[in-house]
Amino acid sequence: MRELLLVYGTVAMYAVMTVTLIYFTILFFSYKGIYAMIKGASYSRFRSLSGSESAPPVSMIVPAYNEALTIIDNVKSLLTLNYHTYEVIVVNDGSKDDTIQVLIEAFGLVPKEDETIRYAIDCTQVRHVYHNPAYPNLYVVDKPNGGKADSLNAGINLSHYPLICSIDADSLLEKDALIRMARVYMENPAETVAIGGNVRIANGCTIRDGVVAEVRLPKKLWPMMQTLEYMKAFLGGRIGWSHINGLIIVSGAFGMFRKDAVVDVGGYRDGYPGEDMNIIIKLHRQMLDLKKPYRVAYCPDAVCWTQAPDTYRILSSQRKRWGRGNLKNMLENRDLLFRPKYKVFGLLTVPYNILFETLNPYFKLTGLLALIGYVALDMTQWPVLLTFAGINFLSGYLLAIGSLVLEQLAFRRYPRMKDLVKMTVFSALMFLGYYQLGVLWRFQGHIEFLRKNNSWGVMTRQSWNQESSAAVNQTQ
Amino acid sequence: MGIDTRPEPTRWHERMYQAVLERYWKQGEGSGSEELREPASGEAATEPFGLLLVRFNPTDDETMRRVVTRIRDELELEPEPAGALSAIYDPAGRQAALLLFGFTRSRTHYAALMAKRMLLELAPGPFALLAAEAGAQPERDPLFFERLADRFAAQPEQSGLTVWNEPDPADESTGQSLLLVDGDEDMRRFLRQRFSRKGYRVLDAGDGPEGLRLFREMKPDVVVTDLNVAGIDGYHLLTLLQEEDPEARSKIVVFTDIRTEDAVRRCLGLGADDYLTRPFSPVELEERIEKLLA
Numbered sequence: 017m018r019e020l021l022l023v024y025g026t027v028a029m030y031a032v033m034t035v036t037l038i039y040f041t042i043l044f045f046s047y048k049g050i051y052a053m054i055k056g057a058s059y060s061r062f063r064s065l066s067g068s069e070s071a072p073p074v075s076m077i078v079p080a081y082n083e084a085l086t087i088i089d090n091v092k093s094l095l096t097l098n099y100h101t102y103e104v105i106v107v108n109d110g111s112k113d114d115t116i117q118v119l120i121e122a123f124g125l126v127p128k129e130d131e132t133i134r135y136a137i138d139c140t141q142v143r144h145v146y147h148n149p150a151y152p153n154l155y156v157v158d159k160p161n162g163g164k165a166d167s168l169n170a171g172i173n174l175s176h177y178p179l180i181c182s183i184d185a186d187s188l189l190e191k192d193a194l195i196r197m198a199r200v201y202m203e204n205p206a207e208t209v210a211i212g213g214n215v216r217i218a219n220g221c222t223i224r225d226g227v228v229a230e231v232r233l234p235k236k237l238w239p240m241m242q243t244l245e246y247m248k249a250f251l252g253g254r255i256g257w258s259h260i261n262g263l264i265i266v267s268g269a270f271g272m273f274r275k276d277a278v279v280d281v282g283g284y285r286d287g288y289p290g291e292d293m294n295i296i297i298k299l300h301r302q303m304l305d306l307k308k309p310y311r312v313a314y315c316p317d318a319v320c321w322t323q324a325p326d327t328y329r330i331l332s333s334q335r336k337r338w339g340r341g342n343l344k345n346m347l348e349n350r351d352l353l354f355r356p357k358y359k360v361f362g363l364l365t366v367p368y369n370i371l372f373e374t375l376n377p378y379f380k381l382t383g384l385l386a387l388i389g390y391v392a393l394d395m396t397q398w399p400v401l402l403t404f405a406g407i408n409f410l411s412g413y414l415l416a417i418g419s420l421v422l423e424q425l426a427f428r429r430y431p432r433m434k435d436l437v438k439m440t441v442f443s444a445l446m447f448l449g450y451y452q453l454g455v456l457w458r459f460q461g462h463i464e465f466l467r468k469n470n471s472w473g474v475m476t477r478q479s480w481n482q483e484s485s486a487a488v489n490q491t492q
Numbered sequence: 493m494g495i496d497t498r499p500e501p502t503r504w505h506e507r508m509y510q511a512v513l514e515r516y517w518k519q520g521e522g523s524g525s526e527e528l529r530e531p532a533s534g535e536a537a538t539e540p541f542g543l544l545l546v547r548f549n550p551t552d553d554e555t556m557r558r559v560v561t562r563i564r565d566e567l568e569l570e571p572e573p574a575g576a577l578s579a580i581y582d583p584a585g586r587q588a589a590l591l592l593f594g595f596t597r598s599r600t601h602y603a604a605l606m607a608k609r610m611l612l613e614l615a616p617g618p619f620a621l622l623a624a625e626a627g628a629q630p631e632r633d634p635l636f637f638e639r640l641a642d643r644f645a646a647q648p649e650q651s652g653l654t655v656w657n658e659p660d661p662a663d664e665s666t667g668q669s670l671l672l673v674d675g676d677e678d679m680r681r682f683l684r685q686r687f688s689r690k691g692y693r694v695l696d697a698g699d700g701p702e703g704l705r706l707f708r709e710m711k712p713d714v715v716v717t718d719l720n721v722a723g724i725d726g727y728h729l730l731t732l733l734q735e736e737d738p739e740a741r742s743k744i745v746v747f748t749d750i751r752t753e754d755a756v757r758r759c760l761g762l763g764a765d766d767y768l769t770r771p772f773s774p775v776e777l778e779e780r781i782e783k784l785l786a
Contacts, residue, residue: 063676064770066720067749095725096700100750150731152758191675191720225699225723 021389028383029404035372036411038364042256043418049255050316050426056203057196057317066098066195071202072179073101074194074272077171079164080185081109087185088122093226094183095153099194103153105171106185110161119156124148128155131174137283139169164268165284165291172275172283180278182292184269187322188218188226196318197272204311209277209299212263212314213270214250216429217243218321228321233435238331239324241450244416244443246324251316251426252419258314262365264300266312268292270320277302290341297349300361316426332457339461340469346374377459380452409447416443504582505637508589511580512541515593516631539593541626542600544607545644547587548619556581559614560588563607567592587644597625601655608653618649624656655689668785669710672696673703673717673729674747683716686774700724704732712742714781719748719755730762740765743784747777 065071076094080087087106094104108116119125125146133142140162147155159170172180179201183189193213201208220234234240257263266273268291278284281298284291296312303310325331346369353370355362372379390396420439423429430436501507519539546560560579567577567590580589590607592600604623611619622644630636640656647654670692674680680696687694695710697703700723707715715733719726726748733744745766746759756767766780 063749067751067755067769069752092723092725095728096720096722098720098749100752100755151725151728153725153727191722225701227722 018393018395021386021393021395024386031379032408038368039415043252043415045256045259046252046422049259050422053316054426060199062192062195063098065199067100071100071195071198073177074099074179074181074198075175075177076102076104076181076183077168077175078104078106078183078185079109079167080106080111080115082111082113082115083185084113084115084118087115088118089226090185090188091154093188095151096191097189097194098191102194103155103176105155105157105174107157107159107167107171109167110159116158120146123151123154125156133173135173136279137169137172139166139173142170145174163286165286169283172278175275178275179272180275181272182268184322187269187320188223188228189270190319191227193318193320197315200313200315201272207309207311208313209274209303209310210266210296210312211272212254212266213318213320214316215246215267215269215320215322217246217324219324219326221321231429233430233438236326238328239326240442241446242324244439244446247423248416248419251422252415254314255316257365258312260360261311262360263312263314264296264365264369265293266296269322288341288344289337290345293341293345297345301352304358304361335454335457336461336464339458340465342374343462343465346370377455377462380455412447413444502583504580504587505641507580508591508637509634511578511591512630540596541630542592542595542597542603543624543626543640544590544592544604545587545622546607546611546619547644547649548611548615549586549617553585555616556588560590562614563610564590566606566610567603600625604653604655620644620647620649621653622647622656623653667691667693668714669693669695669712671703671706671710671712671715673700673715673721675699675718675721690778700729703729707733707736713785714743714745716745716747719746719750727758727762730759730764734763745781745784
């Protein structure tokens with residue numbers, strides 16, 4: 017027993033050291049990436065670029081399921097982006113509420129009979145395509161319920177332009193978001209297959225006319241934690257991963273794809289959450305199988321504001337869903353693991369994700385058990401243990417601060433000193449409970465997976481107007 | 493409740509004109525001999541002359557006089573012959589005009605900026621300040637002062653300075669109204685200034701709904717709109733403007749960053765009269781608008 021625990025301790029120590037090293041490496045690449053980005057952006061005139069013929073036309077696809085409460089405002093906001101040619105395709109996924117009716121009424125839509133849909137990828141048969149010449153950039157697709165991936169596929173089948181952009185119906189794009197993303201695409205149009213956008217938490221911000229007018233930190237605890245978590249993941253993580261072309265996920269809330277590449281891999285996978293990670297894995301696999309040069313890029317200055325769950329119930333449900341999706345994706349793609357053919361993706365991204373993301377709960381759980389074992393067998397040396405815990409905390413905190421500094425260097429979205437102090441303090445507080453809960457939720461997600469629970473879980477929509485938050489719409 | 497009870501000119505602008513006349517005659521006498529010496533200067537003998545109109549809510553007439561006198565004292569950089577700067581008070585109170593004889597346009601502008609800074613300190617509340625340059629031969633044009641006084645009366649008291657140039661009488665577009673719809677505040681301010689100088693009555697809106705509201709209320713002669721405005725997308729805004737004004741009495745100029753042919757075609761199809769892309773030449777924009785309104 018003692019032997020076992022000793023071996024475990026040694027392994028765990030190396031594992032922690034490895035993951036910390038990876039984290040710091042990625043953070044380092046994030047800094048490198050952001051430096052290039054700041055320099056590039058300072059020479060770009062986005063407003064002018066947004067009207068230039070050389071920016072490619074984009075089809076934005078907005079899957080909507082029971083979004084009657086907010087869909088009108090969001091579509092209106094999406095229709096006023098700074099971009100010369102784009103279309104907004106809202107896909108009503110057989111909503112149980114009157115999403116389609118409010119859309120038809122608000123925009124005076126009529127069925128468009130002459131629209132032919134080429135079913136290039138599988139999706140449920142579309143019932144109607146609605147359009148109104150007065151809103152030439154808006155299309156609304158009505159189809160029976162088939163899930164988010166199915167809606168995205170339907171939108172891709174209808175889309176008229178070479179780039180597609182997936183957006184959650186509960187998100188707001190900044191007016192420059194599309195052109196900033198397109199700029200990244202235009203830097204290397206031959207190789208870029210996907211671009212991720214930066215997702216920020218809008219809770220606490222003031223929204224006027226579909227535009228985030230004033231940026232503030234959320235007042236509630238759960239959204240506050242998520243704000244920091246997103247910042248750390250997107251800025252400290254994804255910029256770095258994209259720098260070495262090892263990005264494994266482009267957020268479903270806001271991402272841009274080359275349509276031909278998505279059609280080549282058969283579109284989004286249906287019937288399981290985690291479709292946003294799945295499509296990126298498929299793209300990596302396809303391009304590496306074909307031995308084509310390619311790039312999955314990330315554009316941190318293209319910002320999408322989203323509403324974070326603000327109750328324990330909804331947050332845990334979301335995280336369990338992510339846990340399930342992650343596990344499913346990893347099981348399906350375990351053959352990529354350590355295959356030199358798959359380069360950075362197979363040698364670093366996938367192993368990192370399996371070992372330190374998917375299996376993270378088991379490390380933590382066994383670690384806890386081992387700790388109990390050490391104490392029970394009186395093997396603990398408290399000074400060593402505390403030193404180890406201290407180093408662990410400090411390195412974690414350093415990473416969190418690292419992404420805060422990155423945010424301040426590049427974006428300064430939270431200019432108030434008060435907010436900065438608050439973020440610094442909460443970055444430390446997250447070690448007391450929030451991260452542990454994250455582990456728990458992921459574990460629960462795995463249990464759900466084994467029980468073949470395949471639903472999307474609870475979701476609520478809140479009106480953008482924070483004052484009227486009483487109007488919470490409970491769905492599913 | 494006049495400040496001054498002299499009988500002759502009773503109205504403010506008449507007093508201003510009176511002062512200008514007096515100055516003119518006095519100059520005529522003085523320069524009589526000069527003209528003999530330098531006959532070549534002939535026509536250019538009329539000295540440049542600027543005006544500064546001030547209005548605020550003084551607690552009493554004394555405050556008004558004190559503030560105006562202080563501004564005058566401050567402005568007399570190099571002591572000029574007496575009367576080079578004279579203050580004309582409105583008999584009805586509240587406002588005063590400083591006649592800046594011998595001030596060129598740029599010097600008038602500088603004086604106005606200085607006066608503004610002083611008013612920010614001295615005036616008890618919001619004030620209005622207008623700087624103007626008198627055209628050629630003001631002594632023959634009493635109506636100029638009346639127009640100036642009327643223009644000043646219409647100016648709101650927002651602690652601001654307006655520079656007013658009397659529009660060229662040859663300018664056809666005088667008095668026509670123009671609505672600017674653009675999300676970029678700097679662009680709006682720049683265009684507003686340029687067009688007001690040209691004599692347009694300029695309204696501006698930062699987003700689509702506000703633009704539409706102003707359009708309904710004011711029925712402007714010309715609308716200059718961007719396609720990327722908040723609230724309503726550009727093409728739909730054009731459709732709405734067309735619905736509001738089916739006979740197309742207002743001319744619509746699309747002024748935008750979007751430079752694709754498709755957008756031009758669409759906008760002209762939706763009732764736009766002209767399409768101008770940025771980067772742009774302000775002169776070209778002005779000329780095109782004038783042509784539309786001709």
